[in-house]
Structures are given as C-alpha cells and as structure tokens.
Amino acid sequence: MGVIKDASDNILIAKRPEHVHMGGRWEFPGGKVERNESVAAALARELHEELGIDITGDSRITPLITIRHQYADKTVLLDVRIVEQFGGEPTGKEGQPLRWVPVASLQDYTFPDANYPIISALQLPRILPISPAFLSLADCDALSEFYVQQRYTLWHMRSPNCEREVFIKAINRAVESVGVEVGITVNASVAEYERVNALHLHLNSAQLLSLKARPQLRSGGLLSASCHNLEELNAAHKLGVEYVLFSPVNATASHPSANAAGWSALQAFCAAARVPVYALGGVGECDVGKAIACGAQGVAGISAFSPLANIGIGQGV
Numbered sequence: 001m002g003v004i005k006d007a008s009d010n011i012l013i014a015k016r017p018e019h020v021h022m023g024g025r026w027e028f029p030g031g032k033v034e035r036n037e038s039v040a041a042a043l044a045r046e047l048h049e050e051l052g053i054d055i056t057g058d059s060r061i062t063p064l065i066t067i068r069h070q071y072a073d074k075t076v077l078l079d080v081r082i083v084e085q086f087g088g089e090p091t092g093k094e095g096q097p098l099r100w101v102p103v104a105s106l107q108d109y110t111f112p113d114a115n116y117p118i119i120s121a122l123q124l125p126r127i128l129p130i131s132p133a134f135l136s137l138a139d140c141d142a143l144s145e146f147y148v149q150q151r152y153t154l155w156h157m158r159s160p161n162c163e164r165e166v167f168i169k170a171i172n173r174a175v176e177s178v179g180v181e182v183g184i185t186v187n188a189s190v191a192e193y194e195r196v197n198a199l200h201l202h203l204n205s206a207q208l209l210s211l212k213a214r215p216q217l218r219s220g221g222l223l224s225a226s227c228h229n230l231e232e233l234n235a236a237h238k239l240g241v242e243y244v245l246f247s248p249v250n251a252t253a254s255h256p257s258a259n260a261a262g263w264s265a266l267q268a269f270c271a272a273a274r275v276p277v278y279a280l281g282g283v284g285e286c287d288v289g290k291a292i293a294c295g296a297q298g299v300a301g302i303s304a305f306s307p308l309a310n311i312g313i314g315q316g317v
C-alpha cells in the first residue's frame, strides 16, 4: 500500500467500494502482490491501475511499517511505503472517491482496523530523544529549550533518581513553556502522570508487565512502552500501546551491563510488532536508515540527542 504525499504533506486516501472486504471504509491505495512480483513493482502497478499515477524515482519509496492483522474472515499483511514522487494527477480510476488529508485529520476518517498503527506511524517522528537524568528545575528547563531549538516534535522526559516533587514540577513547567501540542512524554508512574500536564505516558518494562489494563490518558495522549523481548511486546499489544521502544540494539555507555540484541533481533522484533518500533541503545541519527530497513519507525536515544556537553547534565541512568 502507498501513503501518497503531496508537497504540503497531505495524504491521499480513497474510499473502498461498499461490496468489497472492509467496504465503505477509507484506505491507502494499493492491492495484492502478484506471484513473482516485488512489493515495489506491485505498488507501482496498483497505483497506475487505481489512480493513473506513476512512481518516479525508486529511492522515494520509503518503508513506513509492516502490519500483520487478523480480521474475523482473513489475515492481511500490509507493507506500507511512503510515495513522495510520482507523475500524473491521481484520479479515482475505479470510480472511488479520493481525498487529500493532513496527517492530523486522518483520525477523523474510518479506516479498516488494521490501519490504525499506520496512522500512529505517520504521526510519529523518525527521531525520538529521551532526556538524560536531570536533577533540578534549571536542568530540565535547559533540556526543554534544547529540544525545542532542535525542532523535535516528540520527546521523553525521564529522570528516575530525581526527587519526585521536583520531577513533577519540572514537567509541568516544561509543558507550560513549550505548549501541550508539542509532544512531551513522561516516563513516570500512572499516579505521577495524573499530576502532570503532559499528554503522553511511557511505561518501563516493569510497569508494562504489572499493569492489567491500559491506563486512562488525557485526550490525544499516546501510550508507549519499553520492551526487550517478545513477551514484553505481547504485554504492550494487550495494553494497546501506540508505539514501543526496543532495546538495547547496541551496547551503550548508560546501560553497559545489558547485552546488545543487535540489528537482526530488531528486525525480528519489528516483524512481530503490530505498532511502530523505535530502535534504542547505542544508536544515533546516522542509524535512522538502518533502523527503517529493519522495519522500525526510527531511532530513540539519550546521549545521541542530548546537549550534555553544553549544560553539564550527568549521564542518564
């Protein structure tokens, strides 16, 4: 399937005919891969047949996510690619209604159930910074300022050793100064989440395994979790998280005792995941392409995206 983007980042959606599987719902254009056909060739053929457009430049077909989904009557494997360069003006060659929609409005349309992780993936960035452990309000302020300056759109604020009242105050100050629409995620207990203004909550693997049901988040809140193996991924699926972090891909200075899982383990983890996955542990911006090639959404990291040298904050724990 193709997520077709125009120059303003609007996305093309099409309405499926009433009589087919998932009829009447909106979809990303595409169709089945034929025998002896590559995914890229199938996508090019489907977009030509359904929309009358031709993909130009192979390098502009970027993998977004692969999802295996079980409907009551069939199982589908959706291999989603982003298409940004094409020739021709899309038209509904099969009479299907088309619409160009901004990413933020996709949630207003009804898609087949398998598509919801695709919408999460489109709304999530390729780079996800995690804060080093801060111990004071001033350090937290400096970090927020840095992330805003770098134009990150989503980041995690994590400081397990910070005095908890200071942590809560620091998060509330950060949300107030950067605005709630910028995605500050707190790595905190559910009770702490209830006392801060951040929308999003991240669970470490111990919290993930101990929670029986998805905590209630504020409207628009994303739930994420740290996973190190398939058992934790399974728990994350059950809680209905929007995305997960898989670690450690490589050895890191902040977690030297943990055994690196490696890139092939990341690939196997992504194949099993039904939500976007970030590679974490000894990875940086230069690894985004490698992570995407393994099926991940992108990379997450503490030291690779931190102003440590500038503000003298200690290494994350």
Ligand SMILES: Nc1nc2c([nH]c(=O)n2[C@H]2C[C@H](O)[C@@H](COP(=O)(O)OP(=O)(O)OP(=O)(O)O)O2)c(=O)[nH]1
Residues within 6 Å of the ligand: 001, 020, 021, 022, 026, 027, 028, 029, 030, 031, 032, 033, 046, 076, 078, 112, 113, 114, 115
């Ligand atoms: N094209 C497309 N199919 C989707 C989406 N989400 C989703 O669950 N599917 C499911 C519905 C179908 O059971 C299955 C295959 O797609 P399809 O319906 O377009 O295939 P098709 O039978 O029309 O065959 P084709 O002529 O397009 O090759 O994938 C989506 O966003 N786009």
Ligand SMILES: [Mg+2]
Residues within 6 Å of the ligand: 029, 030, 031, 032, 050
């Ligand atoms: Mg089709």
